[in-house]
Amino acid sequence: MRLVIFQTAMLALLVLLVVATLWGTALIVDSYEDGTLDVLKDAVARDADGGLTLSPTTDLAQLRSKVPDLWFLMRDRQGHRLAEGQVPPDFAPIVDGLDHINQARLGWKIGGSYRPDGLVKWVDTAAGDVQILTGTQGQMSLRRLVMGVSAGSLIVILPIFVLMALATLVATPLVVRHALRGLGRAAAQAERIDIDQRGVQLPIEDVPTEIGPLVKAVNDALARLDRGYERHRRFLTDAAHELRTPIAILNTRIASLSPGSEKTRLLEDATRLSVLTGQLLDFQRLDQQVSRFSPVDLTALARRVIVDLAPLAFAAGYEMVFEADEGAIVVAGDQTSLERALANLVQNAIDHGGRCGTITVRIGRAGCVEVCDEGDGIPNEERDRIFEPFHRLNQDGRGAGLGLNLVHEIMRLHGGRIAATDGPSGGACLRMTFPVAPRVASAPSPALEKP
Incomplete structure (x- = not known):
């Protein structure tokens, strides 16, 4: 419609130009x-x-x-x-x-x-x-000249204008759609680009010549981002691998110390270093897991994580309780990544639960996993920000602020979500929710208590 209006204005301008020419040169006057x-x-x-x-x-x-x-x-x-x-x-x-x-x-x-x-x-x-x-x-007056030329031109121009309007309304959309079909495919491809997809380029075939340089510039920018991400990934991977050996040596030396509060604190610090190293490696391998998803039993996975971290929780002054509904909850995912996600939630409860009370791990029938403590909880205004990288509630607290961000990324890749709520006892409760949760019959799981 705007093109039709433009054409009408151009025709009117043409008539006025003819009138001005005739009046200015006195050809008719x-x-x-x-x-x-x-x-x-x-x-x-x-x-x-x-x-x-x-x-x-x-x-x-x-x-x-x-x-x-x-x-x-x-x-x-x-x-x-x-x-x-x-x-x-x-x-x-x-x-x-x-x-x-x-x-x-x-x-x-x-x-x-x-x-x-x-x-x-x-x-x-x-x-x-x-x-x-x-x-x-x-x-001849100017008014009569305008009226005469307009009337004469109208007889000639009106049929032409009608044909142009029909051509504009019918043919122009078809022509434009055909000319820009390549741009539509490029736009559709751009909508599918995400942080977990690298090496993606916008198709330049059938893109209008005038827009080709823009598409090429976007592709060059995507290539530069991919190279930068790859350098960043290699750095994290190399740094994490380099840290594993000194951390293992540190754990060996701590194990040789006599039992006591100092050994407990050193053991906690070394464990956090190990967790941080594992988090860096997990960030590197997250992109590669979607194509290798397999059925994962959340109940069995939670048992393994609790068995690994229960001694650390008991040493820090906590009780641990494991609750699971009847029937195993099976989801499609990467078992290593999900174990790391749950371990991070338990480690977070150990670090911020106040070193007293009970840490509860609960597996629900609806395909959700909850880790609740009895600490001070999480303020409402911080419940979204805690999943940002390097964000910590207390700047003097422990940890690098990567654990919950890693859980958020793992759940995103699994099509689920992680949310912070209030626990039954007033502390923090972090809930992982999965999109699919078929059930398989199994025996109920007992609670774990401090020996």
Whole structure:
């Protein structure tokens, strides 16, 4: 529709340009011979007695000021007459023979581009049919030129405009859609690009030539981002592998220490280092897990994680309870990643649960895993931010702030979500929810207590 409006405006501009050209160069104005006749025709009216008179129009006033020797003779079919000025002597013999003249051009140089000296013509006016004999001193007005050109142009332009409008409304969308079909495919591909997909490029086939450089620039930017991400990934992987050996040596030396509170604190610190190293490696391998998903029993997975971390929880002053509904909960996923996610939640409860009370791990029938503590809980305004990388509730707290972000990324890749809520005892409760949870019968799991 905007294209149709644009075309209409262009056609109107073309008409105005033609009018301005004709007016400015006087191609029509100087050769126009009906200027005086047009003004008189528009001014003719009837007086109270039915006779002919002239209305005081603006054009008539301008004509009288420009043509001081204005003359004319008017008559109608009823015999009424109206005259002004002195009829030139050369045309005086014609006055008596007007009954026999319908219209005529009067002068000594008729033909060619010369304007005649006088005209006689029957014209249709507001007073009816009137015969006017007058000179040709007047000129065409701009208003009459515009109206004349517009009326003449309308007859020619209107059919063309109708055809152009139909072509615009019908053909243009088809042409544009065909020309931009490649751009549509590029846009669809761009919508599918995500952080876990690298090496993706926008298709440049069938993209309009004018937009090709933009698509190429976007592809170059994506390639640079891929190379930067790869360098970042290799750095994390190398750093994590380099840390594993000194951490293993540290754990061995701590194990040789005599039992006591100092050994417990050192063991916690070393465990956090091990967890951080594992988190860095997990970030590196997250992208590669979607294609290798397999059925994972959440109940069995939770048992293994609790068995591994229960000694650490007991040493930190906690009780641990494991609750599971009847029937194993099976989801499609990567077992290593899910174990790491649950271990991070348990480790988070150990670090922030206040070193007292109970840490509860609960597996629900709806395909959710909850880890709850009895600590101070998580403020409402922080429940979304805790899943951001390197964000910690307490800046002097332990950990690097990567554990919950890693859980968030693992759940995103599994089509699930992680959320923070209030626990039954007022502490924090972190809940992992999976999209699918088929059930397989199994025996209920007992609670774990501190030995």
